Amino acid sequence: DIVMTQSPDSLAVSLGERATISCRSSQSLLYSSNDKNYLAWYQQKPGQPPKLLIYWASTRESGVPDRFSGSGSGTDFTLTISSLQAEDVAVYYCQHYYNTPPTFGQGTKLEIK
Amino acid sequence: QVQLQQWGAGLLKPSETLSLTCAVSGGSFSGYYWSWVRQSPGKGLEWIAEINHSGSTNHNASLKSRVTISRDTSKKQFSLKMTSVTAADTAVYFCAARKEVLVWFEELGKELPRGNNWFAIWGQGTLVTVSA
Numbered sequence: 737d738i739v740m741t742q743s744p745d746s747l748a749v750s751l752g753e754r755a756t757i758s759c760r761s762s763q764s765l766l767y768s769s770n771d772k773n774y775l776a777w778y779q780q781k782p783g784q785p786p787k788l789l790i791y792w793a794s795t796r797e798s799g800v801p802d803r804f805s806g807s808g809s810g811t812d813f814t815l816t817i818s819s820l821q822a823e824d825v826a827v828y829y830c831q832h833y834y835n836t837p838p839t840f841g842q843g844t845k846l847e848i849k
Numbered sequence: 850q851v852q853l854q855q856w857g858a859g860l861l862k863p864s865e866t867l868s869l870t871c872a873v874s875g876g877s878f879s880g881y882y883w884s885w886v887r888q889s890p891g892k893g894l895e896w897i898a899e900i901n902h903s904g905s906t907n908h909n910a911s912l913k914s915r916v917t918i919s920r921d922t923s924k925k926q927f928s929l930k931m932t933s934v935t936a937a938d939t940a941v942y943f944c945a946a947r948k949e950v951l952v953w954f955e956e957l958g959k960e961l962p963r964g965n966n967w968f969a970i971w972g973q974g975t976l977v978t979v980s981a
Contacts (some may be wrong), residue, residue: 769954776967785971786894787945797969829894833965834945837909840894 738762738832742841748849755817757844758829764810765793767834774834775804777815779826780843786829790815822848851876855944857929861979867931871944871972874925878902882947882964883920883927888974889940899947900927901964904948932978942973 739762749755765774773793778786788797790806793813803818817824823847830841857869879902880970887893898908898918906918912931920927931938945968951960 747955769956770952772952778968785945785974786968787971788967788969791967831894831967833967836907837896838965839896842893 737837738765738834738840739838740830740832740841742830742844744763744844745842746790746845746847748847749817749820750849751822752819753849754826755820755846757815757828757846759808759813759815759841761811761813761832761834763834765813765832765834768808773809773813774832775806775808775813776831776833777804778829778831779824780829781826789828817846820846851881851946851970853944853946853970855942855972855975857942857975857977859976859978861934861977863935863979863981864933866978867934867938867942867977868928869942869944869975869977870926870928872924872926873946878922878925880949882966884945884947884968885929885941886930886943886945886968887938888943891937892940895940897929897931897942899964901949907965923952925963934977936979939977939979941974943974947971952970 741760743758775793777790780786794806805816807814827843852875855871882899884899884902885897900906900918915932917930947966949964951964952963
């Protein structure tokens with residue numbers, strides 16, 4: 737199975753500042769045939785299911801604010817929140833879908849400093 | 850807009866069988882892969898199994914011997930059964946959907962459908978506790 741490792745485990749950022757979360761995979765998620773990275777990002781708030789933010793490593797899901805962006809390729813990926821809002825407090829997960837089984841990172845808890 | 854509503858028993862004794870069902874509303878049952886994902890403090894988010902509208906299934910090898918996933922297309926529902934549960938199976942169980950998308954393959958010169966994608970839609974979750 738592909739192992740997904742996120743860093744840091746927790747992060748405190750001031751309102752309006754940038755938040756950056758990293759995700760590393762144990763093997764490349766870049767499929768050479770179509771030059772796509774098979775990685776998604778989710779946001780989960782307490783008592784709720786995860787919510788899809790980003791897929792194909794950098795494509796924002798419809799309705800997701802443009803302060804959320806994804807980048808990276810191969811084995812190293814980043815989720816960036818350009819200007820942290822109070823409603824962004826949550827746990828964030830990366831997930832690969834390169835093969836079966838799809839696996840998730842352990843999560844990064846984002847809080848307000 | 851596809852939505853998922855799930856239900857099932859929340860308290861089980863060791864060795865019993867977990868049974869959960871998820872109903873699909875607001876859209877077609879075909880064109881999706883219907884999954885179960887669980888979340889526990891110890892193991893985080895873990896994909897369990899999936900089934901599509903035609904009945905094709907995939908399982909997480911770590912759970913395959915104890916898991917059955919099935920669907921009822923007439924009711925637009927899919928279900929999970931997990932036998933011989935232990936305390937380690939205590940978790941919040943989510944049903945979730947992955948939409949089949951067309952992906953371009955350069956070497957083939959064409960697009961092919963792919964269901965192993967991102968989880969776009971989630972049910973509300975069911976806490977299942979296994980305790981004697």
